[in-house]
Amino acid sequence: MATTVAAGVHGNGAIASSKSVNSLRKLSHLSSLQFPTQLRSFTIRNQTFKSKPTLHLVEAKQQTLSSFVDVLENSDRPVLVDFFATWCGPCQFMVPILEQVSALMKDKIQILKIDTEENHSIADKYRIEALPTFILFKDGKPCDRFEGAMAAEKLIQRIETSLKVEQ
């Protein structure tokens, strides 16, 4: 059920990542991330999380539809999902912007990136067409959806507006 993991998965479920922010941007290192059924203690980017993880910015490959839905429903914050493709220029343009927004809004949202080439069924389910497409999920349900690359300020504005509307 779970996806395969990025470099350095240990037997006890801990994910050790020595990625710096810069190497995170190298797509060859942005491989799969595992979502074990029971998330115990694991490390991501030199930060250790206990029990309920607060994942900072996560890219997941080869997720099953059910594990993806699991992540959305069990998240303690709204989840912004970025549907992207490797050779989509605007999607790559958004990589550092999403890092920035993720850091600025880490208490408010979790950002999850889905490679549409690796997760075809998930992309199909949400009828993704243009890339990048962003869907904001609250309590596991889509509450906003928009397409296209944009500056960090604009993205933050859009997210905050959507979150306000929900309340």
Add this chain to the structure above:
Amino acid sequence: MKALQASTSYNVGFGISAAAPPPRPSRHRHVILAQVEPTEKSVEIMRKFSEQYARRSGTYFCVEKGVTSVVIKGLAEHKDTLGAPLCPCRHYDDKYAEAQQGFWNCPCVPMRER
């Protein structure tokens, strides 16, 4: 470059003439190492195609040349695998069918109509 722009709100940058040197990935842009790289030949073909299209349509490549480079590589990759430069900025149910159908082959219909 408008032809290489996906149907997104991403803005095209200005500033280079058609005679400018080929786009190189910006040093400030992160490196992209995908599982499959397009052939050099296809990349060259798509680069020339893109420059020619920009010249003829009076449009320009993105000011961030790394972005242009990614898109050109995406077009090349599709040309290699599908036989046609399908737009790399979209998700498709059946890429082969789409490449045969042609609507999203670069220069795609929506861009030509802009």
